[in-house]
Amino acid sequence: MDAEISFTKRAFEQLKGGTKRYRLADSGHWDSVNGLILEVMPSGKKFFRFRRKHLGKDTSVTIGEFPNVTIEKARKFAKQIALQFAEGENPNEAKRLAKEEMARRDALTMSVQDLFDGWEAEFLLKIKTGERRPKSLQDARSTWVNHLQAPIGHIEVSSIDQVGAENLLKRILTKSSAAVRNKCLTLLKSMYAGQEHNPFAKIKKLADTKRERILDQLEVRNLLDALKYEPQIYQDVVMVLLLTGQRKSCVFSMEWKEINHQRAIWVIPTSKMKVKKPHAVPLTKEVMEILERRSSEAQQGEKYVFPVNRSLSGHITEKSGKGSFWWRITERAGLRGEGRGESVTIHDLRRTIASWSVMRGGNIQTTSKLLGHSDISITASTYAHLDIEQVRNELGITTAQLLGTDVQESKVDRLVRDIGGLSPEERRELMRRI
Numbered sequence: 001m002d003a004e005i006s007f008t009k010r011a012f013e014q015l016k017g018g019t020k021r022y023r024l025a026d027s028g029h030w031d032s033v034n035g036l037i038l039e040v041m042p043s044g045k046k047f048f049r050f051r052r053k054h055l056g057k058d059t060s061v062t063i064g065e066f067p068n069v070t071i072e073k074a075r076k077f078a079k080q081i082a083l084q085f086a087e088g089e090n091p092n093e094a095k096r097l098a099k100e101e102m103a104r105r106d107a108l109t110m111s112v113q114d115l116f117d118g119w120e121a122e123f124l125l126k127i128k129t130g131e132r133r134p135k136s137l138q139d140a141r142s143t144w145v146n147h148l149q150a151p152i153g154h155i156e157v158s159s160i161d162q163v164g165a166e167n168l169l170k171r172i173l174t175k176s177s178a179a180v181r182n183k184c185l186t187l188l189k190s191m192y193a194g195q196e197h198n199p200f201a202k203i204k205k206l207a208d209t210k211r212e213r214i215l216d217q218l219e220v221r222n223l224l225d226a227l228k229y230e231p232q233i234y235q236d237v238v239m240v241l242l243l244t245g246q247r248k249s250c251v252f253s254m255e256w257k258e259i260n261h262q263r264a265i266w267v268i269p270t271s272k273m274k275v276k277k278p279h280a281v282p283l284t285k286e287v288m289e290i291l292e293r294r295s296s297e298a299q300q301g302e303k304y305v306f307p308v309n310r311s312l313s314g315h316i317t318e319k320s321g322k323g324s325f326w327w328r329i330t331e332r333a334g335l336r337g338e339g340r341g342e343s344v345t346i347h348d349l350r351r352t353i354a355s356w357s358v359m360r361g362g363n364i365q366t367t368s369k370l371l372g373h374s375d376i377s378i379t380a381s382t383y384a385h386l387d388i389e390q391v392r393n394e395l396g397i398t399t400a401q402l403l404g405t406d407v408q409e410s411k412v413d414r415l416v417r418d419i420g421g422l423s424p425e426e427r428r429e430l431m432r433r434i
Contacts, residue, residue, distance in 0.1 A: 004028065007038065007071045017044035026075070036078040038066065048074040050081045054090055061091045112160070112191075113153040116144055119191045133271065135249055143183050147172055157195065165199040178206040213344065214352045219335060220402055223344075226333035234325040236290050237306050237316055241346060243287050243399050245353040248346045252316050254305040256295070264288050284396045286403065318346060356398050 004027035005011055015024075017040060026036040039047045048063035063069060063077045084091050123140070126132040152160065152168065160168070165188070173181040182205045192198040215223065223242075227235045241251050250268050258267050266281040273279050283291070294305055304315040311317055318326050326346055330336045335344040 007032065007036075007075075009067075009071065012038070012046060012066055012071075015040055015044075015046065017042045026078075031075055033075050033078040033082070035082060036063075036075060048078075050078045052082065052085050054085055059085075059090065059092065110157045111153065112155055112157055113149065115157050115191050115195075116149075116153070133274070135272075139183075140187050143180075143187050147176065147180060147184050148187070157192075158197075160199050162199045162202065165203060169203065173206075182206060213348045214356075215335075215344065215348065219333070219344070220352070221404070222333040223329065223335065224403075226329045229332065230325060230329060233306055233308075233316065234329070236294060238329065238349075239290060240287055242349045242353060242402065243284060243395075244281055245350050245395075246281060247350065248318060252306060252318065253313070254315075255303055256298070256305060257303075259283075259291060259305070261288075261292070261295070282395060284399045286399055353395075353398055353402065356401065 003022070004025045006028035007024075007026045008029075015038075019042060021039060021041050024038045024040065026032045026034075026038075033050075035050050035052050037049050037051055039049055041047070046066040048066060048069055050061045050063060052059055052061075061081050063074050063081075066074075069077075081091050084094070120137070120141070123132060123137050127134055127137060151171070169181050169185060172184050185200060185203060185205060188200045189198065189203075192200055220242075223238075227238055230238075237251060240254070241248060244251065244266070246266075246268070250272050253272065254266070258269065259265075260267065264283045264285075266283055268279040268281065270278050291305065298305075298307075306316040307314060308316050318324060321327065327336075330344050333344075337343045
């Protein structure tokens with residue numbers, strides 16, 4: 001039961017916060033209002049509220065904080081709320097409906113740019129909590145600036161219906177590619193998700209838009225020959241890209257603390273992985289030779305494996321324009337084309353080693369684990385995983401083929417290697433069947 005006092009300014013100024021909140025009811029004054037209470041928080045803050053049973057349930061309506069709301073105004077508001085209850089209306093529900101109506105009216109005048117700004121602010125909060133990655137926001141910003149901001153940023157959110165949404169995506173498709181069109185659709189669906197009407201909700205992505213370009217053996221040789229004319233840092237980063245099969249964002253930002261030299265394992269932290277789990281990558285002797293040399297040449301306290309002082313990020317980056325290291329390498333190797341999508345991209349290196357591994361009979365599950373596509377949790381503290389040596393063996397064989405250093409393996413050797421990769425239970429089952 002709430003304690004009762006006469007509400008006066010002097011009495012309120014003497015109230016102190018306790019170990020837990022407590023309530024005081026308005027009483028003893030000629031203008032006291034039944035149901036008006038003052039709630040005192042442990043912090044000492046004081047809030048006026050009105051309490052009344054409504055439809056059999058205790059209902060509380062917040063009036064405001066003292067002294068921003070005076071005692072006289074609180075009693076006036078309390079009488080108005082009591083009248084609303086007497087007429088069968090819940091003031092809290094009325095506030096909710098008014099807020100929704102205001103939001104609806106705001107949406108009618110809000111521009112798509114405003115909608116993106118709000119979406120971006122929410123995304124930044126999700127990055128702070130680890131729910132989303134900074135790289136995802138970077139990609140979304142690029143999609144917005146390059147393809148959406150100019151045509152729709154200035155118009156009102158409510159002015160785009162489903163027909164307008166489909167026409168927008170058609171224009172994007174004619175100017176760029178199906179992949180870009182799909183990225184725009186994904187972003188717009190997310191932006192409009194909280195709106196009363198989402199004109200992009202029922203539109204589907206275009207199928208079969210994934211790039212399938214891989215390098216054949218001759219193209220790999222040309223690429224390796226073209227690397228010889230580049231500064232050492234670019235030779236090294238391309239070789240690590242090719243021989244690990246990892247995303248360029250992870251390779252470019254590779255840190256020395258992520259490398260376990262003793263076990264030859266690179267652990268990519270959760271913050272850099274799409275699957276939001278750390279990813280252990282076994283490193284072949286060719287990659288370890290590169291890392292050991294770079295480690296011996298690195299300045300003391302250097303954070304990144306591929307550092308660049310003039311870069312804002314502190315590490316190597318890749319720009320697609322003329323003059324970039326990748327442009328020079330592919331131009332020299334004859335891997336650049338005139339049409340859209342004909343030039344070899346850095347991501348094609350990742351696809352190449354994965355495809356070669358599968359085509360030469362490698363295990364698809366092992367390749368998936370190498371690329372970080374599997375749903376397998378790897379802890380950064382132990383770097384342990386049951387299949388890590390199997391992944392290393394498959395990657396080592398593929399690396400030898402790519403670099404032309406492999407020796408023809410006999411059927412007996414292949415059989416011995418395959419048996420060596422079996423678990424103890426699988427070996428016992430094999431011996432039982434022989």
